[in-house]
Amino acid sequence: MLNPARIEFARTRRRWTKTRLAEALGVKSRSIQGYESGEYFPEPEKLEQIANFLRFPVSFFYGSDLPRISEHTASFRSMSKMSASLRDSALSAGSIAFILNRWIESRFNLPEANLPDLSDLSPEDAAATLRRMWGLGEAPISNVIHLLESRGIRVYSLAIEAKEVDAFSVWHENTPFVFLNTFKSAEHSRFDACHELGHLVRDSHSMLHGKAHSPEMEREANAFASAFLMPRSSVIAHKPNLPTIGRLIDLKSFWGVSLAALAYRMNSLELLTEWTYRSLCIDIAKKGYRTKEPNPMRQEVSQMLAKVFEVLRGEGVGKSDIANELCLLVEDLNNLTFGLTLSGVSAAVALEGVPTKPTNQGLRLVK
Incomplete structure (x- = not known):
């Protein structure tokens, strides 16, 4: 049976307003309200249009209620x-x-x-x-x-x-x-x-x-x-005699932090004078290092998901198979899994403590 809550969910996920969706469908905003409240259901052709506009398979709208996250239970930084x-x-x-x-x-x-x-x-x-x-x-x-x-x-x-x-x-x-x-x-x-x-x-x-x-x-x-990330004693031990931008760039790679974060940490530990810290902040901003990090690190990705995908690949399971089972598009899985691909995972990747459920043939998918 069609689940009205999933229509609202899909619209919210894609950041479409009710007005925008109504205009795209050629209906009144009141109709969208009716679809999402369950007051009445969209005709099959309208549902297909909704699915196309919001980039969800039609089958997605027939699933059970999805778990919801309240804004007050999530810790957003900004x-x-x-x-x-x-x-x-x-x-x-x-x-x-x-x-x-x-x-x-x-x-x-x-x-x-x-x-x-x-x-x-x-x-x-x-x-x-x-x-x-x-x-x-x-x-x-x-x-x-x-x-x-x-x-x-x-x-x-x-x-x-x-x-x-x-x-x-x-x-x-x-x-x-x-x-x-x-x-x-x-x-x-x-x-x-x-x-x-x-x-x-x-x-x-x-x-x-x-x-x-x-x-x-x-x-x-x-x-x-x-x-x-930067333990007190370790930062103190590595304090440079002359805290220049160049020296801090070398040290930031040691701890894997941004240049600005390192300067802030050293200042909070009173390893810099206020004048030195202010000068460093000005230099960091002038050189554009607040928006583009010098000597940037490689992006970290999930090791757990990489290991999971490696096993699935060995079992002949692709992301499209997972997406179909969950009634999603592959793009939604990619957006959640650091863009990892089932065909491009190195066999050398391993996550200690993450075995598959036991079978007679080692690492296998349980069916």
Whole structure:
């Protein structure tokens, strides 16, 4: 049976207003309201038009209700700068990730999340404590996405070409999810991921109970990310005698952070004078390094999804097969999975602790 809620969902995901859809269909806006409320159903030819305009298979509109993410349970970094339509589109992408993740978990054993509650600690102490608990010491984190996935956090991508959307995190069925905007630099995405990790370990109570995120919570999540990526003692030990832009460019690659984030961290630890920090900020802006990172890192991608796709490829399962089963387009899967392809995954990629469900022939898809 046609599900009216899915018409609204599809429209929201593609950021179409009711007026725009009505004009495209040649009907009144009141008709769209009727379609989405279930007051009456669109005729078959109108439904096909809706599917074409909103880029969803017709079969999508006959599915059950999709899981919804409340704006108050998700931790957006830039909520004040974001339009409602952009926010709702990003949240809808998260809902699609939930059904994709459920499909994957029905076939593979993935790490279970067991994140500590560090809400009683300051951001600096929480970052240091989590590093100790995870056995990271003071070493730089080579790949943030791989680290989060190994701890049971599901990481998906948001292919939303809008600077207002940095990242967001949310809990769903006791599983933490982090969504990263792939249009940001690798350094920016690493910081975003750690920012969201800060929310997951310090603000989970607020997230689970739908309490709005305050500016103070955002500042503290930034402080957590800074301390988690750049441990205090390590930054102090590597303090340059002459903190020039060139020297900081060398050091930023060591920790995998942006030039601006490194300068800010060194200043917060009182390793720079206010005059030096101000001069560095001016130079960074003049050279365009706030928008285009010097010596940029390669983008990080999901290791878990790469491993899953490797196994599926061996079983002859393509993304189109997954998309058909979930009543989605392949483009929606690509947008959530860092553009990873089932045919281009290296067999050398492996995710420790992520075996498939046991079978007699090793890594196989359970059918």
